[in-house]
Amino acid sequence: MAVRPMVNRDSQFFWDGTQAGELRIQVCNACGTKRFPPGPACRSCEAYDQGYEVASGEGTVFSYVVHRHPPVPGKELPIVIALVDLDEGVRMIGEVTGLPEADDLQIGDRLRVDFDRVDDELTLPIWRKA
Numbered sequence: 001m002a003v004r005p006m007v008n009r010d011s012q013f014f015w016d017g018t019q020a021g022e023l024r025i026q027v028c029n030a031c032g033t034k035r036f037p038p039g040p041a042c043r044s045c046e047a048y049d050q051g052y053e054v055a056s057g058e059g060t061v062f063s064y065v066v067h068r069h070p071p072v073p074g075k076e077l078p079i080v081i082a083l084v085d086l087d088e089g090v091r092m093i094g095e096v097t098g099l100p101e102a103d104d105l106q107i108g109d110r111l112r113v114d115f116d117r118v119d120d121e122l123t124l125p126i127w128r129k130a
């Protein structure tokens with residue numbers, strides 16, 4: 001079992017995307033502003049007409065934490081949680097997996113997204129060193 005994210009009307013496209021193996025970013029159809037996390041209205045022009053684009057899936061570590069405690073349901077600790085600056089210019093939080101050691105990550109490292117299929121309804125984006 002994993003920690004399940006909130007899925008609502010504003011973020012449905014994002015979770016549909018991860019199911020399809022796509023990392024989707026909300027883009028305002030009126031002014032082109034990109035946004036994460038998604039919301040109902042554009043923060044620049046307040047338009048409600050929001051679409052999305054598929055991100056390249058690559059980004060850079062802005063910062064990260066190594067989570068050693070407290071326990072997380074369904075997770076083996078430690079886990080590494082990073083703030084990732086996508087090449088498209090939005091910042092996303094996510095787990096970094098596949099590191100030889102939990103400390104084997106640095107600010108500025110390049111990451112590439114991967115998808116962790118939790119069950120039929122949920123696929124989480126995860127990150128690996130590029």
Ligand SMILES: [Zn+2]
Nearest residue numbers: 028031042045
């Ligand atoms: Zn806008």
